[in-house]
Amino acid sequence: MLYFCRMLEDKNQSKTALSSLGEFGLIEHLTTQFKINNKSTITGIGDDAAILNFKGESVVVTTDFLVEGVHFDLSYMPLKHLGYKAVVVNLSDVYAMNAKASQITVSIAVSNRFTLEAMEALYQGIQTAAKTYGVDVVGGDTTSSISGLTLSVSAIGHVKASKVVKRNGAKSNDLLVISGDIGAAYLGLQVLEREKEVFKVNPKNQPELERYSYIIERQLKPEARKDIVTLLNDLKVQPTSMIDISDGLSSEVIHLCKQSGVGCDLYEEKIPLDPQVISTCEEFNIDSTTIALSGGEDYELLMTISQADYPKIKGNPNLTVIGHMTEKASGIHLVTRAQEKIPLVAQGWNGFKS
């Protein structure tokens, strides 16, 4: 009785479209009431990964959903690469906690449009990533879906409790440091989307993608910066805050600032770009800084370090200082090449807006 009434009741309820909140807004809205009670829970929602504590060891846990048609397009994403990428994006969150990734679980929901051979290709990619990063696949769920392919990957890592790095430790005057270069993955996607359109019109056309090899590779087969966690440990640098760049540099800088209660000056001229990103931006007639700030899917690490640690990272080709943190009241700014200060705005990807 109880149960069937809802069908009738539904009509009287107020309705708010999900798109009005966006992805972050929705998570925040739905989870604000969640309180933490277990003593093994150190931090819950709000960082790259949750932190649990078991006998002095911090265990970090993170999870990601990858939905066909939203996060990937199988017309240019081979399943093997998809499997690899699904693992990498999760490990990236573990490394952003300064932790060692040790286990993953992989769940898939798949429609009968897919064959066993397709699933084997997907798992081959998962296995390759697991091997490359030295993690064990310890579980998962496999089920059918009504349409399409959905993956849910969780990753577990661990680190001595005193070494874990959260988003909220940045101090005014800390240096803002980034690994690698950014903007490439987003541009790679633009090239693939363009070629897909060409392919639709003329399937016999063999696209020449050689000169986009780096940016396409960054889109289809990204890597997580396990090496940076090792490097920081070797250099004896303990970042004061850290986050991985999945939604775009602006969005991540703002996360660090808001959660640490500081401001930031980010220097446009310091942002590391690959030459292929610069040339492709020229070809597409788009501003490379916009791509770097808002592109996303870079899976580089963005961190803040104490000025005292600067000599340890100076000249290291893997790390670039791109700005410094300021007092909260100073705000969050991009300092342009023309030395203009403009407020930084998050243009991170919103999965509910399409």
Add this chain to the structure above:
Amino acid sequence: MLYFCRMLEDKNQSKTALSSLGEFGLIEHLTTQFKINNKSTITGIGDDAAILNFKGESVVVTTDFLVEGVHFDLSYMPLKHLGYKAVVVNLSDVYAMNAKASQITVSIAVSNRFTLEAMEALYQGIQTAAKTYGVDVVGGDTTSSISGLTLSVSAIGHVKASKVVKRNGAKSNDLLVISGDIGAAYLGLQVLEREKEVFKVNPKNQPELERYSYIIERQLKPEARKDIVTLLNDLKVQPTSMIDISDGLSSEVIHLCKQSGVGCDLYEEKIPLDPQVISTCEEFNIDSTTIALSGGEDYELLMTISQADYPKIKGNPNLTVIGHMTEKASGIHLVTRAQEKIPLVAQGWNGFKS
């Protein structure tokens, strides 16, 4: 170049339908090559949950996918109940390891057919379950989907390493013990399916479901047996093997037998059934033993205990001895009320067969 070739190549590949393997077959097929390398991984795929070890504490991790149209039907499953159930089915796997559940992560992929109010109802159910079972919601991912609602829930628990119970420890002569009663959830689903058809024809019809209250509750709002883990601890009973009943009693008995390398005699007359299950089976003209063996979604615990522990559980209303383990060569049998021995066959639910 690399990437677009696959569209052409695909045509030459051999194709095997996923339905030919079934859900268990697919997981097994895809994961057989996965080796365990990290010293913090104790067991991976193949139990209710993976077991990790951090400084002498066993940390168990389990994950489940719930897909609209496959695992639930929103025409009779209120979102609040769905949220509750999604948590419970995962906690059940943690308790099946004899562990204390402490954290969960909840990821949802949702189409814009859903409103914010609908998501709030879903999360209200999640929160109620988290509160009831004393677990913290520590993370998750929220994203859009092309169609429908998909949930992926992971649960984390912990227990002293010496107390963890796996599926592979049953010995010949051990007693087979079950908590609660079974078959109700599956029958509840049959009632709801029938009423849905009636509702389609006549939406103004108010179904009288009072006399099915127990079996409908077991389907829509199942509970996980946290209390049994506490009870076993209080009684100082350490099961030799344990599993939760999600796919049906037959299927779970076979799992315990195969993984422990033993046989089993299961007594039909001992299987605990609620009176509402018996009366509804009569009404639907189906055999109650068939329902108990193959229904599934009971979320009771099935365990084996040493005969020496029998006095500790004797007469306890929460636990029923339903059989005993035998040598492997004796096989796995149901002993009917007529004292006939028939081989037990797994009729567990196969998500790929529909």
